[in-house]
Amino acid sequence: MQRAVPQEFDRVLSSMCTDPHPAAREAAVRFLATNPGDPATYQSISELEAEVVAALGELAGLPDARGYVASGGTEANIQAVRAARNRARDEWVTAPETPNVVAPESVHFSFQKAADVLGVELRTVPVDGDYRADLSAVRASVDSETVLVVGVAGTTEYGRVDPIPELAAVAHDAGGDRPFLHVDAAWGGFALPFTDHRWSFAHADVDTMTVDPHKMGQAVVPAGGFLARDSATLDALAVDTPYLESTSQATLTGTRSGAGVAGAAAALDSLWPDGYREQFEESMADAEWLADALADRGFTVVDPELPLLACEIPDSLFEALRDAGWRISRTAAGELRVVCMPHVTREMLRRFVDDVDSLSK
Numbered sequence: 129m130q131r132a133v134p135q136e137f138d139r140v141l142s143s144m145c146t147d148p149h150p151a152a153r154e155a156a157v158r159f160l161a162t163n164p165g166d167p168a169t170y171q172s173i174s175e176l177e178a179e180v181v182a183a184l185g186e187l188a189g190l191p192d193a194r195g196y197v198a199s200g201g202t203e204a205n206i207q208a209v210r211a212a213r214n215r216a217r218d219e220w221v222t223a224p225e226t227p228n229v230v231a232p233e234s235v236h237f238s239f240q241k242a243a244d245v246l247g248v249e250l251r252t253v254p255v256d257g258d259y260r261a262d263l264s265a266v267r268a269s270v271d272s273e274t275v276l277v278v279g280v281a282g283t284t285e286y287g288r289v290d291p292i293p294e295l296a297a298v299a300h301d302a303g304g305d306r307p308f309l310h311v312d313a314a315w316g317g318f319a320l321p322f323t324d325h326r327w328s329f330a331h332a333d334v335d336t337m338t339v340d341p342h343k344m345g346q347a348v349v350p351a352g353g354f355l356a357r358d359s360a361t362l363d364a365l366a367v368d369t370p371y372l373e374s375t376s377q378a379t380l381t382g383t384r385s386g387a388g389v390a391g392a393a394a395a396l397d398s399l400w401p402d403g404y405r406e407q408f409e410e411s412m413a414d415a416e417w418l419a420d421a422l423a424d425r426g427f428t429v430v431d432p433e434l435p436l437l438a439c440e441i442p443d444s445l446f447e448a449l450r451d452a453g454w455r456i457s458r459t460a461a462g463e464l465r466v467v468c469m470p471h472v473t474r475e476m477l478r479r480f481v482d483d484v485d486s487l488s489k
């Protein structure tokens with residue numbers, strides 16, 4: 129077998145993952161051979177997992193959060209849909225026949241997987257002129273079979289934050305058997321605490337949230353976060369586990385990576401909150417710098433609200449930049465998309481802009 133080497137990060141501009149914090153790397157290696165899915169056997173990693181959930185709860189405005197470290201945002205989003213479906217089935221006066229989930233069209237594609245696996249209907253509704261959930265469209269789509277309304281806090285393509293308190297009001301106005309509210313902060317969760325956005329459990333009656341340590345949290349992959357306000361949510365996900373000492377399991381996967389959990393614990397321990405704040409401020413300044421540099425060159429830029437920007441550039445230039453080794457990607461509309469993750473430095477962006485100049489000629 130060929131000796132493969134991982135890519136360097138020095139030209140990676142469109143990934144939502146990053147070089148992990150050194151403490152996270154070290155902790156992940158130490159806990160490689162542990163399985164938090166079997167907490168009665170692997171007790172120390174289970175204790176670390178409880179610490180991670182508490183820290184994520186603090187970050188997301190929910191001091192006594194329930195939840196666990198998932199394999200990623202996809203699993204956490206699937207679990208949010210599953211919990212809402214199961215709770216509606218078991219708790220509502222009238223159980224829905226064909227449960228549906230209402231989400232803005234900016235929602236991550238993991239919700240399509242959730243809908244497919246769980247047999248629920250995904251209703252995506254238009255966004256407004258600034259790529260945020262359109263409240264009247266959401267309101268018009270919610271009906272008596274809607275089990276979940278989804279808001280995104282930091283969209284994958286444009287880094288936009290949906291109006292979470294207003295979405296909560298839409299869910300609650302439905303009255304009686306009302307939909308649950310899920311916030312997908314998989315990417316944005318580690319930046320939003322340092323902004324004025326109203327996105328968290330503290331700002332609105334949010335039921336569940338996705339917030340991933342393995343993205344801006346600088347943890348090691350795989351480390352996603354699933355958080356819930358009520359224990360009833362975890363109960364709705366739990367199944368009996370006959371051959372384990374622990375009696376039930378709420379996760380979707382069985383055996384899980386202790387490396388992911390330990391990496392998340394170490395990253396949070398090292399960086400929350402000051403390290404994350406400093407990183408956010410630096411990354412945000414970098415995103416604004418790049419937005420200005422591209423706008424100065426006559427390109428149309430979608431302003432960064434979080435450290436993520438999109439920009440219309442010609443196809444030929446996009447291809448030339450890829451050929452020059454830049455790991456860049458496009459939005460569905462075809463714009464160049466740059467995510468200023470912690471490994472993205474001003475120096476890297478200067479080299480990128482130099483290449484934009486030389487390859488535009």
Ligand SMILES: *Cc1c(COP(=O)(O)O)cnc(C)c1O
Nearest residue numbers: 200201202203236284312314315
């Ligand atoms: C990345 C992302 C996801 C999916 O997370 P994975 O860890 O890749 O499974 C879900 N939602 C949003 C908003 C994301 O940015």
